[in-house]
Amino acid sequence: MVNWVSMLLVLGKHPHQGQQIVLTEVVNNAATGRSIVAGKASFPEMSPILYGASQLIYSYRGHQVVDHGGNILGFSSSVARLPNDNLGIVILNNDWNANSAIAAVKWRLVDEIVIRATSPSSPLVDWVSRYKEIDRRQSKQAKFLLLDHVILLFRACRFLSLCARPIAVHHTDN
Numbered sequence: 001m002v003n004w005v006s007m008l009l010v011l012g013k014h015p016h017q018g019q020q021i022v023l024t025e026v027v028n029n030a031a032t033g034r035s036i037v038a039g040k041a042s043f044p045e046m047s048p049i050l051y052g053a054s055q056l057i058y059s060y061r062g063h064q065v066v067d068h069g070g071n072i073l074g075f076s077s078s079v080a081r082l083p084n085d086n087l088g089i090v091i092l093n094n095d096w097n098a099n100s101a102i103a104a105v106k107w108r109l110v111d112e113i114v115i116r117a118t119s120p121s122s123p124l125v126d127w128v129s130r131y132k133e134i135d136r137r138q139s140k141q142a143k144f145l146l147l148d149h150v151i152l153l154f155r156a157c158r159f160l161s162l163c164a165r166p167i168a169v170h171h172t173d174n
Helices: 002-009 024-030 099-118 126-163
Strands: 035-038 048-053 056-060 063-073 077-083 085-093
Touching: 002 077, 002 085, 063 099, 077 099, 085 099, 099 126
Parallel strands: none
Antiparallel strands: 035 048, 048 056, 056 063, 063 077, 077 085
16 A cells, blocks of 8 residues: 555656556546535635545645545545645554544644644644544434434334235135
């Protein structure tokens, strides 16, 4: 993964040998926004999000970010790069529902490595507290959503039991 992100940061060249592995145009094209994912930024430090070739493109505190994450049962990942700052971050986690933790770690790393270097007086963002609050609200919403589904299921079962009364069948042998 380190070689992959390093190759993307040097626009498709092998990070150690310098030979072109992927065309520069392909790397640039993949990191070019084609459509709007979120027209409104999710946090004040971020810009709206664009979608490129399976990558999200946005800015964080004025720094361009090209990001790709994913989950599957038992696994979560984030591969982000800040091409203008020559920084790549790969976070792998063996929990399929660790998006908040991964994001908090990613942004703390960017704050420590990039923001402190370019703006030493800028305060660090408490991403852990922010994501804990988001998770708390989403958990509360999920409980209400689950309760709504249980109530709907109960009503559907009640309705079906009223509609699906046994039909008496009388059969005679002739």
